[in-house]
Amino acid sequence: MMVAQGDPRLAVIGRRLARVARVVPVMSSKGGVGKTLLSCLLALALSERGARVGLLDLDVTNPTAHVVLGADLSKFPEEDRGVVPPLIGGVKFMSVAYYSGENPLPLRGWEIDNVVREVLAVTIWGDLDFLVIDTPPGIGDEVLDVLSYFPKHEPLVVATPSPLTVTSVRRLLKLLTEAVKGELIRVVENMARDNSSIIADLARKFRVGFLGKVRFDEGVDRAVGDIDALRESRMYRDVSMIAEKLL
Amino acid sequence: MRGDAKYSGVARVVHEWALAEAIADYVFKTAPSAKRVRVTVRLGELQAVDEGILEFALREIMKSEGIECEVVLKREDCVLKCRKCGYEWLLKEVEFGEEVREAIHFVPEVVHSYLKCPKCGSRDFEVIKGRGVWVEEVSWE
Numbered sequence A: 001m002m003v004a005q006g007d008p009r010l011a012v013i014g015r016r017l018a019r020v021a022r023v024v025p026v027m028s029s030k031g032g033v034g035k036t037l038l039s040c041l042l043a044l045a046l047s048e049r050g051a052r053v054g055l056l057d058l059d060v061t062n063p064t065a066h067v068v069l070g071a072d073l074s075k076f077p078e079e080d081r082g083v084v085p086p087l088i089g090g091v092k093f094m095s096v097a098y099y100s101g102e103n104p105l106p107l108r109g110w111e112i113d114n115v116v117r118e119v120l121a122v123t124i125w126g127d128l129d130f131l132v133i134d135t136p137p138g139i140g141d142e143v144l145d146v147l148s149y150f151p152k153h154e155p156l157v158v159a160t161p162s163p164l165t166v167t168s169v170r171r172l173l174k175l176l177t178e179a180v181k182g183e184l185i186r187v188v189e190n191m192a193r194d195n196s197s198i199i200a201d202l203a204r205k206f207r208v209g210f211l212g213k214v215r216f217d218e219g220v221d222r223a224v225g226d227i228d229a230l231r232e233s234r235m236y237r238d239v240s241m242i243a244e245k246l247l
Numbered sequence B: 001m002r003g004d005a006k007y008s009g010v011a012r013v014v015h016e017w018a019l020a021e022a023i024a025d026y027v028f029k030t031a032p033s034a035k036r037v038r039v040t041v042r043l044g045e046l047q048a049v050d051e052g053i054l055e056f057a058l059r060e061i062m063k064s065e066g067i068e069c070e071v072v073l074k075r076e077d078c079v080l081k082c083r084k085c086g087y088e089w090l091l092k093e094v095e096f097g098e099e100v101r102e103a104i105h106f107v108p109e110v111v112h113s114y115l116k117c118p119k120c121g122s123r124d125f126e127v128i129k130g131r132g133v134w135v136e137e138v139s140w141e
Helices: A009-016 A035-048 A065-069 A109-122 A141-149 A163-179 A198-205 A227-231 A234-246 B016-030 B051-064 B098-106 B108-114
Strands: A002-006 A020-027 A053-057 A091-095 A128-134 A156-159 A186-192 A209-215 B036-044 B068-076 B079-082 B088-090 B125-129 B133-140
Touching: A002 B016, A009 A109, A009 B016, A020 A035, A020 A141, A035 A053, A035 A065, A035 A091, A035 A128, A035 A156, A035 A227, A035 A234, A053 A065, A065 A091, A109 A141, A109 B016, A109 B108, A156 A163, A163 A198, A186 A198, A198 A209, A209 A234, B016 B036, B016 B051, B016 B133, B036 B051, B051 B068, B098 B108, B108 B125
Parallel strands: A020 A128, A020 A156, A053 A091, A053 A128, A156 A186, A186 A209, B036 B068
Antiparallel strands: A002 B133, B036 B133, B079 B088, B079 B125
16 A cells, blocks of 8 residues: 655646646846736736736735736635636736735745645636736745746846846846746846846846836826726836737 | 535535645546545645535546545644744634635635734734645555
8 A cells, every 4th residue: 555645736736727828927036126017017918919818916915916907805706616816907817815805914934835825726727828927026935936836937027227126136037047948037127217228238147038128107106906097008008018029 | 505516516616626626636646547545635624625515526526537536534623823922722712704714715824814813912823733625645555
């Protein structure tokens, strides 16, 4: 007789992602660079171009993508042999915020890992051309979980043209280029204010792709929560060009 | 009640099915050529998984793969411990509304959004045992 024991959730993650063609985790080790807005707008822009898109808010302890999309948290997602992410603006959207609401969700590392395993094990994405993942800042549990649990991924690294961000993002790029093929890693400059080449140079140094600049848009915050208004923003136009390059 | 699918065959199929698929995939990966297996699953009180639905779904999935499966489900009480003051308490001592229980059922860690240590009020507590679904043993010959 042979015997084994373990966590069954890890065994099913591959099945859940089997019909997802491309996984694009939006990452930055630096906070405040616009990952969440960029993730949401990218998902919307890809969807507008005819792609089947999912968006997963993996900022487990501080989810905010639902605010950007104006998602209704008053009811749980439907169940059909798992959890079916509601369609918002043409995007299948999943977040732990459906369950934690706007309450604090303070978690230790292993608890975050448990949430990621649970969400990946029970979410039924179906057929997707893209799964965009919003990740929290830092190089912590969620980022490591993406690298470990997603069999294939194409990280999109977000950086702003500041020395602090460059120092921080350099560490992330070092980690990513050790784990992922360089041609699958791409960098976007967000909140660009001038024709500085600091981020493009950083991408070149690491031999990863540079998808261009998203200009600083001081008006975009006013559009948060309203998908139609977001689609009218200058940031959305710039992100749409990034989306075109990803297609 | 949750999981009427088992009884009606037409009602919505709840997310226990997804957990049963996870257990089944674990068995397939662990014992790829086994035709008879015995699976012992520990079910933490916190996640409040419907045993009937889970067992039914697991048997159905196994049957569809031509595997004879004995299912043993073990309930585990949930024990919580405050990391700040060290107080230990049982989930049984806590009363939640239906909505909160449902939220915790999907993602047990959101208990931190709705519960504080009864002694010191901290949300920095841990679930010592009784969290969710764990395959305690798969045996096959």
